[in-house]
Amino acid sequence: MLRKEVNELLTQTGPDAAMGKMFRQYWIPALLAEELPEEDCPPVRVKLLSERLIAFRDSDGKYGLMDEFCAHRGVSLWFGRNEEGGLRCPYHGWKYDTTGQCIDVPSEPADSGFCEKIKLQAYPLVKIGDILWTYMGPKDNQPPYPEFEFATVPSNQTFTSKRFQECNWMQAMEGGIDSSHVSFLHSGSLNTDPLFKGARGNQYNLSDKMPFFEVVKHDGGLYVGARRNAEDGNYYWRITPWVMPCFTMVPPRGDHPLHGHFWIPIDDETCWAWSFDYHPTRALSDVEMEALEAGHGVHCEYVPGTYIPKANKTNDYLMDRQAQREGRYYSGVKSIAIQDSSLQESMGPIVDRTKENLVSTDNGVIMARQMLKKAVTALRDKGVTPPGVDPAHHRTRSVSVVLPPEQAFEDVCAEDLKAATGKPHTSV
Amino acid sequence: MTSQTVRATTAAESRYRINTPNSKGRSTLVLGLEASSADLMCEMAGLEWNGARFRTVVPAAGARKPAKGLSVDADDLVLQAPDGELSRLSDELASTDVVVMFARSGEVAQAASVVGDAAFGRHLMTAGFVLDEQDDRQALEVTLAAVRPFVISLVVGSDADAFSETLYAIRA
Numbered sequence: 287m288l289r290k291e292v293n294e295l296l297t298q299t300g301p302d303a304a305m306g307k308m309f310r311q312y313w314i315p316a317l318l319a320e321e322l323p324e325e326d327c328p329p330v331r332v333k334l335l336s337e338r339l340i341a342f343r344d345s346d347g348k349y350g351l352m353d354e355f356c357a358h359r360g361v362s363l364w365f366g367r368n369e370e371g372g373l374r375c376p377y378h379g380w381k382y383d384t385t386g387q388c389i390d391v392p393s394e395p396a397d398s399g400f401c402e403k404i405k406l407q408a409y410p411l412v413k414i415g416d417i418l419w420t421y422m423g424p425k426d427n428q429p430p431y432p433e434f435e436f437a438t439v440p441s442n443q444t445f446t447s448k449r450f451q452e453c454n455w456m457q458a459m460e461g462g463i464d465s466s467h468v469s470f471l472h473s474g475s476l477n478t479d480p481l482f483k484g485a486r487g488n489q490y491n492l493s494d495k496m497p498f499f500e501v502v503k504h505d506g507g508l509y510v511g512a513r514r515n516a517e518d519g520n521y522y523w524r525i526t527p528w529v530m531p532c533f534t535m536v537p538p539r540g541d542h543p544l545h546g547h548f549w550i551p552i553d554d555e556t557c558w559a560w561s562f563d564y565h566p567t568r569a570l571s572d573v574e575m576e577a578l579e580a581g582h583g584v585h586c587e588y589v590p591g592t593y594i595p596k597a598n599k600t601n602d603y604l605m606d607r608q609a610q611r612e613g614r615y616y617s618g619v620k621s622i623a624i625q626d627s628s629l630q631e632s633m634g635p636i637v638d639r640t641k642e643n644l645v646s647t648d649n650g651v652i653m654a655r656q657m658l659k660k661a662v663t664a665l666r667d668k669g670v671t672p673p674g675v676d677p678a679h680h681r682t683r684s685v686s687v688v689l690p691p692e693q694a695f696e697d698v699c700a701e702d703l704k705a706a707t708g709k710p711h712t713s714v
Numbered sequence: 715m716t717s718q719t720v721r722a723t724t725a726a727e728s729r730y731r732i733n734t735p736n737s738k739g740r741s742t743l744v745l746g747l748e749a750s751s752a753d754l755m756c757e758m759a760g761l762e763w764n765g766a767r768f769r770t771v772v773p774a775a776g777a778r779k780p781a782k783g784l785s786v787d788a789d790d791l792v793l794q795a796p797d798g799e800l801s802r803l804s805d806e807l808a809s810t811d812v813v814v815m816f817a818r819s820g821e822v823a824q825a826a827s828v829v830g831d832a833a834f835g836r837h838l839m840t841a842g843f844v845l846d847e848q849d850d851r852q853a854l855e856v857t858l859a860a861v862r863p864f865v866i867s868l869v870v871g872s873d874a875d876a877f878s879e880t881l882y883a884i885r886a
Contacts, residue, residue: 287885452723453723498868499866499867501870503872599723600717600719631723632719635723635724641731646865646866646867649841649868652879652883653869653880656879691863694855697851
């Protein structure tokens with residue numbers, strides 16, 4: 287459990303909150319590149335870390351992310367005309383470039399210099415992989431670009447999606463660290479989902495529902511190892527990397543693509559759940575792409591025209607009690623992604639962690655909270671850059687492996703846990 | 715018509731969570747596996763807990779003369795409380811729900827096997843915390859190898875605060 291004040295410290299991510307300032311140390315996913323597909327396309331409303339912003343792409347293809355509201359009288363620039371190198375407010379024609387600089391105030395004389403005094407808060411927006419990333423921190427502290435492997439492999443090897451999740455970022459992220467739930471919540475999907483089934487490791491998940499855990503730190507966060515019994519007295523290890531503050535990877539199964547997540551706060555009660563699948567050494571197959579686009583694996587089906595999951599709280603997640611009874615879906619909810627989000631949303635907008643009864647197998651979650659608390663207070667009190675900002679911390683992979691009982695995964699798998707171009711991933 | 719899930723998951727509804735305790739206390743036994751842990755066990759015992767008991771394993775070779783009536787079998791251990799009182803592991807486990815073993819990096823932690831076997835035999839939950847304050851991978855490996863087979867969850871921490879926070883998190 288957490289004390290109330292620590293819960294508040296870790297969950298609040300607005301501009302004045304300590305954790306908000308910590309999130310602003312990192313490059314974070316802001317939009318899918320597909321949302322701004324071409325020059326002068328329609329602008330898109332974006333809310334991140336409780337800031338309301340507008341994203342657009344100008345006539346030269348440059349990306350911009352700035353305050354949503356016109357400096358004149360507060361009109362939303364979602365109504366803006368994206369034309370000739372800027373976004374023009376339709377109310378009185380004030381125009382802004384991608385840096386938030388006002389470049390035209392039609393009602394003022396051209397040489398008055400008035401528009402030079404008007405500048406909206408704006409953040410850089412860069413395309414890496416399928417994602418437009420932003421950095422919302424102090425300009426003079428901007429870190430190098432992120433180097434997560436899923437975003438840097440060739441485009442035919444990777445697939446990214448996002449979905450709207452109606453709960454605080456942290457209770458969602460903790461689901462990514464806690465692998466003990468897989469043997470229960472996702473058990474019905476291990477043998478049926480096209481992006482999970484058929485791996486030799488699945489049998490260990492299903493036959494051993496009491497994994498043993500080992501949690502070790504690395505420079506960017508934690509490795510959480512879950513071990514289950516394998517043949518001949520060996521252990522089947524599934525190792526989850528967590529890179530601060532909110533990146534996790536699911537240990538791989540067979541030659542299926544690797545996958546993982548970010549959870550990015552929209553505000554204190556909602557977040558974007560970003561999900562990716564990629565293969566380090568080959569293109570995703572047609573079968574895999576079809577499954578990904580159909581919402582299998584860690585992705586989902588949507589309400590058409592939105593990033594809202596089709597199964598959501600307004601329709602009770604399309605709960606199927608018959609399927610629950612029959613064991614097809616352990617919770618009665620169909621897709622792996624929604625199996626997680628439904629339970630995480632049910633905890634409430636910000637879960638009250640003073641009521642928890644944690645057990646030792648929650649040690650990954652316990653350690654992650656400790657590391658977050660340490661990092662956020664070190665930044666607040668001493669200006670220390672938190673782990674996970676350095677791109678070296680991003681070059682990691684998840685691993686699944688069978689090891690003899692006396693071997694520590696941290697040593698034996700040290701190289702397997704590092705991402706490297708062209709290197710096959712380690713999987714069972 | 716609004717779904718029941720929408721109604722049930724608003725911030726307003728969250729205020730109606732029942733405020734009475736939702737669990738009975740668990741009895742936690744925190745064991746320093748080697749004599750070098752005794753000081754830390756004493757320090758921890760001085761903080762506020764939900765009934766956690768802190769003990770240190772008394773090494774067999776250097777054990778003081780047992781208190782009157784205190785003898786242990788080969789599969790048992792003598793433990794010492796911060797106030798000096800001696801007890802048997804078997805007696806302590808009789809009233810324990812969770813065993814948390816503590817060791818420092820580099821320690822041989824032989825007692826882990828006795829504690830682990832005794833706890834598993836009683837279907838008790840076990841966890842291990844290894845404090846790694848040195849930068850010596852080989853030394854750490856010695857201790858991890860000794861503790862790993864006997865705990866369901868093993869954590870390597872870099873400071874004693876992490877240990878006390880872990881105990882707090884599980885309501886020790």
